[in-house]
Amino acid sequence: MDVGLFGQYVMNGLMLGMMYALVAVGFTLFFGVLNVINFSHGDVLTVGAFTGLATYLGLSAIGVSWAPAQVVIVLLVATTCMAGLGAVIARYLVLPLKAAPALNTLLLTLMLGTVLREAVRLFYPLGANPQRFPPLLPTTAYSFGNFTLRVDSVMLLLAGLAVIVGIHLVINKTKLGLAIRAVAQDEETAKTMGINFTLIVLVTFAIGSGLAAFAGILHGLYYSEINFAMGLLLGVIGFSSAIVGGLGNIYGAIIGGFLFAALQTIGVLAMPFASAYKDVFAFGVIILIMAWRPTGLISEKISERV
Amino acid sequence: MSGGDGNALIVEGVYTAYDKANVLEDVSLRGEPGKITCLLGSNGSGKSTLIRSILGLTPPNRGRIVFDGTELTGLPTHKIIATGIACIPEGRKVFPKLTVEENLRLGGYQEPSADVVRGRLDQVYETFPQLKERKEQVAGTLSGGEQAMVSIGRGLMGAPKLLLLDEPSLGLSPILVKENFNTIQRINEQGVTVFLVEQNVRQTLAIADYGYVLSKGRVVAHGTPEVLGRTKEVHEAYFG
Numbered sequence: 001m002d003v004g005l006f007g008q009y010v011m012n013g014l015m016l017g018m019m020y021a022l023v024a025v026g027f028t029l030f031f032g033v034l035n036v037i038n039f040s041h042g043d044v045l046t047v048g049a050f051t052g053l054a055t056y057l058g059l060s061a062i063g064v065s066w067a068p069a070q071v072v073i074v075l076l077v078a079t080t081c082m083a084g085l086g087a088v089i090a091r092y093l094v095l096p097l098k099a100a101p102a103l104n105t106l107l108l109t110l111m112l113g114t115v116l117r118e119a120v121r122l123f124y125p126l127g128a129n130p131q132r133f134p135p136l137l138p139t140t141a142y143s144f145g146n147f148t149l150r151v152d153s154v155m156l157l158l159a160g161l162a163v164i165v166g167i168h169l170v171i172n173k174t175k176l177g178l179a180i181r182a183v184a185q186d187e188e189t190a191k192t193m194g195i196n197f198t199l200i201v202l203v204t205f206a207i208g209s210g211l212a213a214f215a216g217i218l219h220g221l222y223y224s225e226i227n228f229a230m231g232l233l234l235g236v237i238g239f240s241s242a243i244v245g246g247l248g249n250i251y252g253a254i255i256g257g258f259l260f261a262a263l264q265t266i267g268v269l270a271m272p273f274a275s276a277y278k279d280v281f282a283f284g285v286i287i288l289i290m291a292w293r294p295t296g297l298i299s300e301k302i303s304e305r306v
Numbered sequence: 307m308s309g310g311d312g313n314a315l316i317v318e319g320v321y322t323a324y325d326k327a328n329v330l331e332d333v334s335l336r337g338e339p340g341k342i343t344c345l346l347g348s349n350g351s352g353k354s355t356l357i358r359s360i361l362g363l364t365p366p367n368r369g370r371i372v373f374d375g376t377e378l379t380g381l382p383t384h385k386i387i388a389t390g391i392a393c394i395p396e397g398r399k400v401f402p403k404l405t406v407e408e409n410l411r412l413g414g415y416q417e418p419s420a421d422v423v424r425g426r427l428d429q430v431y432e433t434f435p436q437l438k439e440r441k442e443q444v445a446g447t448l449s450g451g452e453q454a455m456v457s458i459g460r461g462l463m464g465a466p467k468l469l470l471l472d473e474p475s476l477g478l479s480p481i482l483v484k485e486n487f488n489t490i491q492r493i494n495e496q497g498v499t500v501f502l503v504e505q506n507v508r509q510t511l512a513i514a515d516y517g518y519v520l521s522k523g524r525v526v527a528h529g530t531p532e533v534l535g536r537t538k539e540v541h542e543a544y545f546g
Contacts, residue, residue, distance in 0.1 A: 175415070182401055182412050189399040192361055194387035194416040194464065 004146030021257030023238025026208030042235015048213025086209025133220030246296030320369035402446025413463030
């Protein structure tokens with residue numbers, strides 16, 4: 001295969017992997033602190049992307065047309081709003097069900113996801129149709145043979161990387177991160193250290209949901225289009241990535257996200273005649289990995305499963 | 307007791323239940339400031355439940371718990387800790403995947419000043435030099451004795467006024483048990499009020515100022531170590 005074309009696939013795979021990893025980190029954080037699966041996570045991403053789009057339209061309407069300002073404000077508003085939404089979901093839907101079987105939380109968040117998705121479809125103007133997402137980043141591109149290097153893609157990749165490094169630093173180098181890890185390992189002992197458990201759960205949900213919004217904007221900027229159902233597949237892929245990496249481990253989730261994107265890319269490269277089957281191929285391999293390592297690649301929390 | 311209740315731990319008529327079955331029934335006791343008060347009792351007598359009730363992990367259904375003039379009943383655990391209480395839990399409960407130093411730092415979680423935390427860390431390392439050598443090691447890989455040091459050191463990191471100890475000698479070798487009791491005594495000599503829950507009768511009574519005996523969720527005897535040593539309830543509570 002042509003080197004340029006191969007490079008193009010790699011670039012695309014990295015971008016996808018970044019989005020999946022950002023979503024997967026959310027799943028794994030929620031599971032870490034509360035042992036729950038939040039199935040509304042993908043739809044929070046959708047709402048985040050639409051919040052970003054609405055913010056852009058609002059900014060244009062009041063005459064803010066300088067793209068760098070627009071992109072920063074769009075990102076800030078979307079991530080902040082979804083962080084708030086995540087904290088509200090944790091406070092009023094997830095925490096009250098703490099004593100109930102985990103299945104109840106799963107079902108409740110699944111239903112909430114449907115509500116969010118349908119709300120976007122019904123209440124956003126023409127929400128049932130795909131919406132054009134504005135190109136807020138420089139559209140300059142350099143061609144090297146079959147390889148086209150888009151400046152905006154590079155910026156998105158770097159931004160995603162910065163966010164992942166930022167999360168790593170927060171989790172490992174700050175007092176907040178230490179508290180999150182302590183709660184994830186042993187909730188009761190963490191409480192007796194004087195950690196405000198409820199607050200840590202809310203902050204963790206805020207962080208995870210803010211990351212989903214960021215991934216949603218990334219998706220919009222990269223594909224120049226968003227739609228009300230985008231979070232459905234991204235949610236399932238993010239969840240699979242978190243599981244295959246080993247639920248509860250953020251590095252596992254990041255690896256899982258890039259692994260899934262790599263599998264999709266390999267699927268396309270290996271079967272150019274049937275690229276529509278890339279998801280079938282990727283999920284199939286994930287199923288095989290799970291059969292081989294049922295607790296994921298980097299398994300966590302086995303000993304705590306009493 | 308003319309000095310008022312400053313710093314005292316007061317438990318009054320406490321009933322605590324899991325799933326409606328009472329584990330504690332009408333438990334009343336006092337931990338006097340600056341003293342070592344012990345609670346003896348066999349397995350299943352409700353000792354750990356009392357610790358959980360004080361910490362707000364299993365809040366009592368009736369009765370009240372007061373420390374240093376603050377009513378603890380109904381407060382969330384982190385606010386109970388903020389009144390100056392630290393706990394060295396049963397089974398040590400170190401965070402296995404965190405390093406020794408991270409474990410210790412969590413003990414000082416509510417202390418806002420990084421300098422103060424640093425100073426306390428140095429103190430803990432002075433008391434337990436072994437921990438300093440292993441500060442970057444993950445706590446789950448330490449020996450039982452070293453984990454006990456982490457657990458005690460972590461409890462001291464909050465500079466507590468009251469230290470709750472839940473069976474600190476459980477699972478330790480006889481030599482380490484002795485060392486453990488010496489450590490508890492030293493901590494107490496620095497002015498920390500100690501509430502010690504134990505099964506190890508002889509060594510506990512040797513260091514305690516006052517003791518209570520719990521059996522089937524009720525206080526069946528209390529008194530000075532000399533009195534308790536001769537009480538038949540103590541023997542019954544363990545061997546009856």
